[in-house]
Amino acid sequence: MDELMVQFAIEARELVQQSSKDLLSLEANPGDRESLESAFRAIHTLKGSVALFDFGLMQDVLHRAEDLLSQARSGRIDVSAALIDPLMEVIEWVEVSIDGISRTGHLLEAQDKQAARLLGLLDIELTEGTAEPAAASAAQVPEWALALQQAMVPSDADETLIAIRYEPHSECFFNGDDPLATISRLADVRHLTLSLNGPAPSPEDYDPFRCMLVIEAVSGASLKDVQAAFRLIPDQVKLIPLPKPMTERMSPVWEAAPAPSAARQRTTLRVDSARIDKLIEIAGELVTAKNGLAPLAFEARSLGNAALSRRILSSHHEIEQLVASLYTAVTRARLIPLEQTFRRFSRLVRETAPKLGKAVDLIIEGETVEADREIVEDLFEPLLHLIRNSLDHGIEPEADRIRLSKPPRGRIQLRARQSGDHVEIEIKDDGRGIDPDRVGRTAVDRGLISKSQASGLSHKETLQLVFAPGFSTAATVSDLSGRGVGLDVVNRSIQRLGGTIELQSTPGSGTTFTLRLPVSVSMAQLMVVEAGGERYGIPISDVVETHKLPAGAVQPVRAGKAYILRDRTIPLLYLAELLQLPEARLPADDIKVLIVRVGEELIGVAVDAIAERAETLTRPLDGLLQGVSGVLGTTLLGDGKVLLVLNLEELVQ
Amino acid sequence: MTVRLDDDSIRLIDQCGVEEVDVLVGYLEGHADLPVDISAATAIHTSLWQALMVFRRNIIGAPMSSLMADKVLSALQAIFAPDTQDGERQN
Numbered sequence: 068m069d070e071l072m073v074q075f076a077i078e079a080r081e082l083v084q085q086s087s088k089d090l091l092s093l094e095a096n097p098g099d100r101e102s103l104e105s106a107f108r109a110i111h112t113l114k115g116s117v118a119l120f121d122f123g124l125m126q127d128v129l130h131r132a133e134d135l136l137s138q139a140r141s142g143r144i145d146v147s148a149a150l151i152d153p154l155m156e157v158i159e160w161v162e163v164s165i166d167g168i169s170r171t172g173h174l175l176e177a178q179d180k181q182a183a184r185l186l187g188l189l190d191i192e193l194t195e196g197t198a199e200p201a202a203a204s205a206a207q208v209p210e211w212a213l214a215l216q217q218a219m220v221p222s223d224a225d226e227t228l229i230a231i232r233y234e235p236h237s238e239c240f241f242n243g244d245d246p247l248a249t250i251s252r253l254a255d256v257r258h259l260t261l262s263l264n265g266p267a268p269s270p271e272d273y274d275p276f277r278c279m280l281v282i283e284a285v286s287g288a289s290l291k292d293v294q295a296a297f298r299l300i301p302d303q304v305k306l307i308p309l310p311k312p313m314t315e316r317m318s319p320v321w322e323a324a325p326a327p328s329a330a331r332q333r334t335t336l337r338v339d340s341a342r343i344d345k346l347i348e349i350a351g352e353l354v355t356a357k358n359g360l361a362p363l364a365f366e367a368r369s370l371g372n373a374a375l376s377r378r379i380l381s382s383h384h385e386i387e388q389l390v391a392s393l394y395t396a397v398t399r400a401r402l403i404p405l406e407q408t409f410r411r412f413s414r415l416v417r418e419t420a421p422k423l424g425k426a427v428d429l430i431i432e433g434e435t436v437e438a439d440r441e442i443v444e445d446l447f448e449p450l451l452h453l454i455r456n457s458l459d460h461g462i463e464p465e466a467d468r469i470r471l472s473k474p475p476r477g478r479i480q481l482r483a484r485q486s487g488d489h490v491e492i493e494i495k496d497d498g499r500g501i502d503p504d505r506v507g508r509t510a511v512d513r514g515l516i517s518k519s520q521a522s523g524l525s526h527k528e529t530l531q532l533v534f535a536p537g538f539s540t541a542a543t544v545s546d547l548s549g550r551g552v553g554l555d556v557v558n559r560s561i562q563r564l565g566g567t568i569e570l571q572s573t574p575g576s577g578t579t580f581t582l583r584l585p586v587s588v589s590m591a592q593l594m595v596v597e598a599g600g601e602r603y604g605i606p607i608s609d610v611v612e613t614h615k616l617p618a619g620a621v622q623p624v625r626a627g628k629a630y631i632l633r634d635r636t637i638p639l640l641y642l643a644e645l646l647q648l649p650e651a652r653l654p655a656d657d658i659k660v661l662i663v664r665v666g667e668e669l670i671g672v673a674v675d676a677i678a679e680r681a682e683t684l685t686r687p688l689d690g691l692l693q694g695v696s697g698v699l700g701t702t703l704l705g706d707g708k709v710l711l712v713l714n715l716e717e718l719v720q
Numbered sequence: 721m722t723v724r725l726d727d728d729s730i731r732l733i734d735q736c737g738v739e740e741v742d743v744l745v746g747y748l749e750g751h752a753d754l755p756v757d758i759s760a761a762t763a764i765h766t767s768l769w770q771a772l773m774v775f776r777r778n779i780i781g782a783p784m785s786s787l788m789a790d791k792v793l794s795a796l797q798a799i800f801a802p803d804t805q806d807g808e809r810q811n
Contacts (some may be wrong), residue, residue, distance in 0.1 A: 240738050240767050247766040247792055259791040261799065267774055270749055275741040275771050 075116050076169040077339075082113040083162045090151050090158065097146040106154075107136040113161070122174040124182030125164065131189040132157050141208060153188040160185060212307040215285050219258045228257065229293045232305040233282040234264060240276050244300070247282065253296050255287035285309070340440060343400050350394045357386045361612050365633050398587045401441075405483050405490070406434040408447045412454055412481060419455070424464050426476040429454075433483035438490050439587045442564050446492070446584070449557040449568075453494045453580050454479060456554070461498030461578050471575075473497065485586065492582040500574040503529040513537055530570045534558035593702065593712060596661070596674040598641075599648030604702055604712040611662040611669060613677060618658055630660075630671065637662065639671040645697075645718045663715045670719055722761075723747065723768075729780065730754050732761040732768070741767040748775045757781045764789060769796070776800055 089106035092099055114129035132154055138144045160181055167175035212230035219228075231253075235246040250256065260283045268279070286293055290308055297304040360383035368376035409431050420427040438446075462468075462477030469475050480495040503526040510516050510532045521529070532538060536555040561568045566584035593604035594613075620630050621639055628639040639660065660671040697718035702710050722736045723743045730747045747754070748771060756772060758764065759781025769792055772779060779793065 235766075240765075245738070245766050247769060248763070256791060259795045261769075261773060261792065261795040263773065267776075270775075273745070273774055275745045275767055276738070278766065278770065280766065280770055280773075 071119065072168070072172060075120065076165055078116055079113060079161070079165050081337075082109045082116075083158055083165065085109040086113070087155065087158045087162075090155055093146055094148070094151045103136065103140060103146065107133065107140055110136055122164070122168065123179045124186065125161070125174060128157055128182055128185050128189070129161070131186060135189060141213070153185070156188060157185055208307060208309065209305075211283065212309060215258060215260070215283055216309050218260065219285055227290075228309045229286045229288065229290055230307040230309050231282075231284045231286060231293065232307075233284070233297070234303055235278045235280060235282070236300075236303055237277045237279065239278050239300075239303075244278075246278065246280065249296065249300075250282060250284055253284070253286050253288055254292060256284055257287055258285040259283070338400070340401065343397065346397045346400070347394075350390065350397050353390045353393065357383065357390055360386065368633070398439075401439050402437040402586065403440050403443050404435050404437050405443055405446070405492075408443050408450065409434040409481060409483070411447065412450065415451070416454065416458065416479065419458055420462075420477075423458060425458070425462050426465055427458060427462050428476055428478050430478060430480045431482075432480070436483040436485050436490055437586070438584065442490075442566075442584055442586075445560065445564055446582075449560045449582075450481070450492070450494065452554075452557050454481070457494060457496035457498060457578065461496035461500075463499050488586050490584050490586055492584070493579060494582075495577060495579040497577040500576055500578050501530060501533070501570070501572040502574045503572075506530055506532055510535065510538060527571070530572055533570060534568065592680065593710070594661070594680055595678040595710065596642065596659075597676040597678060598646065598674045599643030600675075601646075601648065602678065602710060603642070603646075604710045605661065605715060606699070606712065607680065609663050609715055611664055614660045614662065614671070615657050616660060618656060621658065632662070632669075632671070635669065637669055637671045639673055640719060641673045643675070645672070646713075661715075663719070665716050665719050672715060672719070725751070725754075726757075728754065729757040731757045732764060734761065735763045736761055736765055736768050738765045738767045741765070741771055744768055745771050745775075748772075748777060755780045758789070758793075761789070764792075772796065773799065 086106045086109035089102040089109065092102040093106065096102075110129060110133045114126065114133050117126050117129055135144065135150060135154065139146050139150060144150065160178060164174055164178040167173075167178060208230075211232055215230045216228070231250075233246060233250065235244060236242075239246065250259070262281045262283075263279050264281050265279065268274075290306065293306055294301075297306075360379055364376045364379035364383060367373075367379055413429055413431065416427055416429040457479050462479070463471070463473070465475050468477065474497075478497045480493065482493045482495070484491050507521045507524065507529045510529075511518050511521050515532060515535050515537060516524075524532075533554045534557070536553075538553060538555060558568055561582055561584070564584055566582055569581045569583075570578065571581070572578040592607040594607050594610055595602055595604055597603075614632070616630060621628050622630060624636075624638070629636050630639055631637070639658075658673045659675070659677050660673050661677075662669050662671055664670075697714055699712040699714045702712055722733050723740045724731045724733060725747050730744070730751065732744075736744075748756075755778040757780050773796055776799075779796065782790075
């Protein structure tokens with residue numbers, strides 16, 4: 068079965084699911100406008116997809132179903148069991164049909180036979196429809212006017228708006244017409260859309276003196292006034308008074324979910340995250356594929372065709388930029404606001420605090436900051452732990468707070484802000500704080516550090532020991548958060564997300580945990596290389612291009628080595644030497660070179676071999692290795708091996 | 721001249737009538753990299769807006785006077801929106 072059909076089956080199943088969900092909620096609540104709109108959209112989209120194939124009468128059945136929903140939208144027919152039952156039957160039929168289609172590639176005979184019966188069902192419905200006289204005029208409202216109405220921010224005021232569709236005559240400029248000026252003379256223009264009355268002409272065919280515009284607008288002026296504005300050109304204008312919003316038909320559910328959310332829903336699309344990941348993967352491959360153009364340009368040049376070379380380079384440059392923005396755009400598609408995780412804590416604090424005999428306010432800020440879906444979802448556990456920690460041990464009981472002349476209600480602030488490509492999340496309480504000396508003593512007691520080590524640590528360093536594995540044990544847990552997980556678990560989960568956690572505390576006035584997380588996890592595309600018998604990862608974004616050159620091409624330059632690349636002298640460094648590996652010797656045969664950009668300079672870094680590419684998450688170094696220059700972090704390969712990820716720019720300097 | 725070619729932009733100034741559309745199109749064709757600055761225009765004829773739409777040229781500057789230009793501009797941005805990175809509707 069071809070790819071298109073596979074996609075169809077996936078999408079159609081989703082649409083079937085959506086519309087059956089919508090129809091069910093309509094059945095329970097016939098006034099649910101949002102479900103009606105959603106069902107209409109789902110059927111409409113389904114019909115569009117079906118049109119790509121030949122599935123017999125399915126197209127007609129869906130067209131009929133869409134038509135009915137459209138009439139229900141415009142208020143011409145009622146939403147009732149008489150409407151929903153046949154529609155549900157259609158949906159069930161489509162669902163069964165899709166199963167057959169995805170097996171065989173065509174509509175099975177058994178289903179095909181039922182199409183005519185369904186059409187009949189849908190037909191009866193229409194003639195028996197209980198049209199409301201009040202809304203009868205709405206039936207004449209054409210699609211374009213309804214679309215305009217929907218594009219507008221609905222207003223509560225009980226007023227009639229006029230939808231205007233103005234198709235100026237193509238020669239109108241010669242008559243001295245200025246269509247947009249005409250529109251601008253209208254009173255109270257609420258909305259305006261412009262489009263061309265055909266496909267955009269190529270520059271050669273474009274005649275600037277011919278008008279090709281279609282202007283659509285909505286005005287709050289009276290029909291008479293609008294007619295007056297167009298009195299000279301009535302043949303070019305269609306005016307439709309828009310039906311009033313169906314306030315009298317609104318149900319409580321509809322009121323609870325006002326129009327703006329419906330409008331927002333229209334502009335969002337639910338997509339299987341696996342598809343986005345696929346896109347990100349392809350975009351990542353494009354990043355490397357585009358590098359193939361640079362050598363081509365060089366080859367063209369060496370063959371004496373400088374003009375071709377320049378053209379290739381310029382399209383290389385262009386593609387480079389496009390690929391970069393594509394990559395950014397697709398990674399952004401995975402971002403969701405932190406709100407999804409944050410809002411779960413309000414209830415938690417409200418319910419838990421009284422049980423602990425405390426009065427606590429949770430203040431949430433920056434919940435609109437976005438991060439990768441995976442990060443936002445996986446943040447829940449660690450944040451939950453930190454907030455419980457503050458509730459249990461940070462905030463003092465009310466009586467104690469009053470005694471300490473603190474405000475009786477404790478405060479926990481959960482704040483997020485974006486800084487560059489990172490998100491910073493702060494969990495701050497105004498409780499009793501953590502005593503570094505006590506942390507130090509506990510760490511020594513538990514054998515995490517020696518006494519002399521402890522005395523050498525600053526207060527801040529001492530505090531970070533709470534994240535060490537083995538700091539909190541079962542004994543302390545009962546007096547800590549009582550859940551059997553220590554802060555080391557929090558630390559590990561944050562690290563797994565590519566982030567860091569830091570603790571600051573002032574005894575008596577509070578504790579602040581600061582998490583720093585990448586906005587996106589999918590960025591790390593690594594090139595795996597070998598040098599001195601070891602394997603290392605290098606972010607592909609650091610590598611401008613790769614080369615293979617004969618050992619003879621390398622020239623000694625003073626103490627170092629260099630080679631010529633496209634008329635430029637490129638300093639050549641050997642990775643194994645940079646890393647001070649014992650067996651650092653340049654290979655005698657072909658040398659594999661990665662070209663990296665260090666500041667403004669291009670530098671060649673020779674490696675023994677270039678192995679596979681890997682797309683993984685790089686974790687920052689911790690513990691003893693923290694702060695080692697030239698190493699970005701570590702990553703786990705598919706085979707379970709740990710790979711050091713290098714920062715070539717730092718290494719070279 | 722109400723359509724002027726500057727180093728960094730094509731500028732529309734004062735009342736730009738239909739007679740200027742040829743000049744504008746000439747500049748749009750000859751200088752694909754330049755944005756069109758409408759901040760000094762007080763009136764822009766439909767034919768010029770149409771040219772900006774056909775060439776999908778980047779428009780800079782807030783329109784000086786009329787509320788209408790604002791509306792036209794956001795209508796144009798709504799059309800261009802799929803070209804922008806985030807593809808969000810701009811109303």
